[in-house]
Amino acid sequence: MNVSRKININVPKTVEKAVNGNEDFHFYVDELTSNDCMPTYVGRADEKYTFESMDDAFFEFLERKIHENGIYIRMIHATGESASEGAVFTLECGNMTKTFKTSSSEVLVFEFADFGIKVLNDDVTLGTTVDGGCHHTPFFAEFGSDRGNREFLSLDNPLNKFVMDLLLEMIVLDE
Structure with missing residues (x-):
């Protein structure tokens, strides 16, 4: 399964599909810096928008x-x-909720996380937000990356495989 590839994504429709009228959806989009950090997390974005705008x-x-x-x-x-025999994850995507259960020891159990896509020109990369450490800005890291927790980003992680399939369903391509 490819983690990054060139595709012609329809960003407005993809964002709208991801949010899909869910005003409680958490942090739906952020700009990135050259090193994949997210300045909007600490209010340094040159422009800031909300769901309503x-x-x-x-x-x-x-x-x-x-x-x-x-x-x-x-x-x-x-x-x-x-x-008792693994982990249970609840995944909110747009207006739907999915449950993923596993008994695999390959899965890191986390309190909460987000998954999404990085779009840079016509490159789309599947990944997640990773905490940059105490008092640091979070950053984007692609699945399989050695940036951040290896267990969390592993391509062998069955949760990540499930998430990748969901992400691919959520992306709207230009025709």
Whole structure:
């Protein structure tokens, strides 16, 4: 399964599908810096938009950022908990909720995480937000990366395989 490839993504429709009227969806889009950090987390973005302002100016902002350092579109908000024989994860994507259960020891149980796509020009990369450490800005890391927790980003992780399939379903391509 490819983690990064060139595709002609329809960003406005993909963002709208990811949010899909869910005003409680967590942190749906962020601009990226050249090293994949997210300045909007600490309020340093040169422009800031909210769910209510997903208008032409918002999508013009995204288009500009796509051609600078890229954007990260959060498409899945996940919570996890340990179970007697493994773990159970609840994944919110747009207006639907999916449950993923596993008994695999390859899965790192986390309290919450998000998964999405980085869009830079016509490159789309599947990945997640990773905490940069205590008092550091979070950053984007692709699945299989050695940036951040290897167990969490592993391509052998069955949760990540499930998440990748969901992400691919959520992406809207230009025709």
